[in-house]
Amino acid sequence: MLRQKMEDSTIVTSDMDAKRDIMSLLVRARKADFDKDKCVYAMSDRAMMDQVTLWLLANDEESQKRLRLEVAPVFAYGPRPDYRSLKDLQWLDCVIMESLRILPPVPLTVRSATRDDYVDGILVPKGTLLTIPIRIINTWKVLWGEDAEEFKPQRWLDLPKDHHPVFSMLSFLAGPHACIGKTMAIIEMKAVLAWVLTISS
Secondary structure (H helix, E strand, C coil), rough: HHHHHHHHCCCCCCCCCCCHHHHHHHHHHHHHHHHHCCCCCCCHHHHHHHHHHHHHHHCCCCHHHHHHHHHHHHHCCCCCCCCCHHCCCHHHHHHHHHHHHCCCCCEEEEEECCEEEEECCCECCCEEEEEEEEEHCCEEEEHHHHCCCCHHHHHHHCCCCCCCCCCCCCCCCHHHCCHHHHHHHHHHHHHHHHHHHHCCC
């Protein structure tokens, strides 16, 4: 898919005739920057694909279409929707949460035991390093099902019966060491994604 978009980007066309799907926009923007200044930092194709939410959405045209339909009315009132307007966009929330679940920005983290303790009868001495495998927890098939590694935003409309609102997805961790910027990070992601979709419609 990426190869095809890159080939398409070499064909000179007017802005009116150019393809306006997310992947085409990203490829054209990247090419324009590189053509302007050959010394500019250019992401590799792999790094470009790692721009998680846009990449996942670019490969799911139905979700992309549904999201465009949801955000368009909000931006029709102005280019800067307020917090409540963005927060209430249900499908946008599903897309953001699903991308954070499948490919969290930090796939694992480490904690150090501050004292001797027992976990399930096993001694964990003070100073022991404990790995928290965030991505593994986020895609645990026992909870999320056999399609746990697939991008399916609709799963957030009907969460598994054993889903725990705090511990089933650890992209922002949990407890006293949870990310204090979680709400702001999510609303920023929503604002940027909604804006990108609006200008590319």
